Amino acid sequence: MDQDPAVALRPEDAGLRLTVLGAGAPYAVPDRACSGYLVQGGRAAVWVDTGPGTLAPLQRFTALETLSAVWISHLHADHAADLLGAWYALGLCGVTRTAPLPVYAPRGCAERLAGYFAEPGTAFLDKAFRFHELADGREDDADGLRLLTRAVEHDVEAFGLRVEYGGSVLAYTGDSAPCPALEELGSGADLLLSEAGDGRTAPEGVRRHLTPEEAGALARRAGARSLLLTHLATGLAAEDAVRRASDGFGGPVNSAEEGRTYGVVADPASVPL
Numbered sequence: 076m077d078q079d080p081a082v083a084l085r086p087e088d089a090g091l092r093l094t095v096l097g098a099g100a101p102y103a104v105p106d107r108a109c110s111g112y113l114v115q116g117g118r119a120a121v122w123v124d125t126g127p128g129t130l131a132p133l134q135r136f137t138a139l140e141t142l143s144a145v146w147i148s149h150l151h152a153d154h155a156a157d158l159l160g161a162w163y164a165l166g167l168c169g170v171t172r173t174a175p176l177p178v179y180a181p182r183g184c185a186e187r188l189a190g191y192f193a194e195p196g197t198a199f200l201d202k203a204f205r206f207h208e209l210a211d212g213r214e215d216d217a218d219g220l221r222l223l224t225r226a227v228e229h230d231v232e233a234f235g236l237r238v239e240y241g242g243s244v245l246a247y248t249g250d251s252a253p254c255p256a257l258e259e260l261g262s263g264a265d266l267l268l269s270e271a272g273d274g275r276t277a278p279e280g281v282r283r284h285l286t287p288e289e290a291g292a293l294a295r296r297a298g299a300r301s302l303l304l305t306h307l308a309t310g311l312a313a314e315d316a317v318r319r320a321s322d323g324f325g326g327p328v329n330s331a332e333e334g335r336t337y338g339v340v341a342d343p344a345s346v347p348l
């Protein structure tokens with residue numbers, strides 16, 4: 076169960092799969108990076124959220140030279156900060172690609188990254204990165220992976236993601252309070268990767284995250300086949316999050332394990348590889 080059978084497959088034969096690079100928040104601790112995932116299908120490899128501590132494990136599974144794209148849900152540091160490390164590799168340290176790395180990110184990402192350096196403007200980033208501004212409803216192709224972006228509810232501009240490949244569907248909430256776009260993203264998904272960053276049971280006031288119960292209810296309403304919880308609220312134990320989400324879902328629920336690859340298969344329900 077712990078061995079990834081995908082390594083025995085030719086890349087073009089390998090189906091949609093999710094590797095958890097980091098599932099922690101809001102800062103990296105030993106053996107727990109912040110939000111970051113590698114989504115692969117066929118020859119495609121997309122780094123979804125570049126949270127602190129995820130660049131290093133990313134390179135256990137793929138190479139920056141051949142990475143298809145980066146997709147960043149929002150610019151909170153716990154989801155985006157390791158893009159700076161990728162710039163050091165690709166822009167400053169001679170890791171070469173045949174074309175700049177496409178970076179799908181909310182507006183302002185290039186300016187924020189450029190702010191670390193003395194050079195004026197953002198044009199100097201072009202030698203390594205090609206920025207694409209995310210917007211609600213945007214659709215992209217990353218080496219054969221279909222990426223659908225939807226705006227979600229957070230305290231900064233934020234997006235969720237639906238990835239389709241070979242008839243399989245992975246949906247990712249990013250960071251979001253409950254909102255209709257999440258159900259659309261997760262509709263019929265084989266695997267719904269959902270944050271559970273709000274550990275309260277009866278939250279009041281401004282919402283920025285989902286409770287485990289809301290993640291479970293989301294999975295049920297969306298008709299998702301299985302639910303993988305991530306970005307758990309501080310102090311929320313994984314087993315408690317899984318139990319609370321399971322009550323409202325009725326399908327399989329797990330908490331994201333770093334370093335583990337999950338197959339996203341249309342039939343049967345998604346299971347860890």
Ligand SMILES: [Zn+2]
Nearest residue numbers: 149151229250
């Ligand atoms: Zn956030």
